[in-house]
Amino acid sequence: MKRTTVIVDDHQAVRELMGRYLECLEYKVIGQAGTGFEAMRLFKKTAPDLAIVDIYLPELCGQEVVSRLRRELPETRILVFTGAWDAGVLNSALRGEPNGIVHKAEPLEVLVFALRIVAAGGRFFSPKISQLLRNSQLPSTQALSHREMEILQSVAEGKSNKEIAVLLGVSTKTVENHRMRLMQKLGVHNAASLTLIAVQMGVVSTTRVPAKMFESVLVPPDGVGTAAV
Numbered sequence: 001m002k003r004t005t006v007i008v009d010d011h012q013a014v015r016e017l018m019g020r021y022l023e024c025l026e027y028k029v030i031g032q033a034g035t036g037f038e039a040m041r042l043f044k045k046t047a048p049d050l051a052i053v054d055i056y057l058p059e060l061c062g063q064e065v066v067s068r069l070r071r072e073l074p075e076t077r078i079l080v081f082t083g084a085w086d087a088g089v090l091n092s093a094l095r096g097e098p099n100g101i102v103h104k105a106e107p108l109e110v111l112v113f114a115l116r117i118v119a120a121g122g123r124f125f126s127p128k129i130s131q132l133l134r135n136s137q138l139p140s141t142q143a144l145s146h147r148e149m150e151i152l153q154s155v156a157e158g159k160s161n162k163e164i165a166v167l168l169g170v171s172t173k174t175v176e177n178h179r180m181r182l183m184q185k186l187g188v189h190n191a192a193s194l195t196l197i198a199v200q201m202g203v204v205s206t207t208r209v210p211a212k213m214f215e216s217v218l219v220p221p222d223g224v225g226t227a228a229v
Contacts, residue, residue, distance in 0.1 A: 002027055036061060043072070047076065077119055
């Protein structure tokens, strides 16, 4: 069954193009709104599974729309889709507790990846958003060694410890040790969470994450690596 979806954006072309695209995937677009008040009326009428909301809206700002939607329809999953570059604006949006934020400057594949994670019960903040949120708890790549970065990328691409060892010219035991230290640094306990963090840090593109890993990261088992801020 397709997930019912409402798109809120002050640009009609954005709404219509996104709506047509999502209809080709696993979503049923049941409404579109161009203003904050129009969005709230539509949400109350339709109670969608998923809401895609821009921050800059006439009448009622996107931050307030997200906050009200969270209070009035707590079961609706919310993804903020914005062109905002100001960290203060983004932090304000976060106070409304959206399930994810994607920047409009990201590739389309990142939006699709985020929608699937959010719709399935996870949280996702795109690489550009994570970089803008200076106070984010998402670990910085600067805290990782070159070898750890190589292993993080390889894990996200679905490679086994043996395959990584061959690729890097080291023993499997060495890979296991690096991988253990990597998880300790990032505060996670499994490959699914490592994969999600790798995508959010911009270490690996979603196009390089194999289906088996993609399915695992939809709902990270340990609830970590979701860029909670």
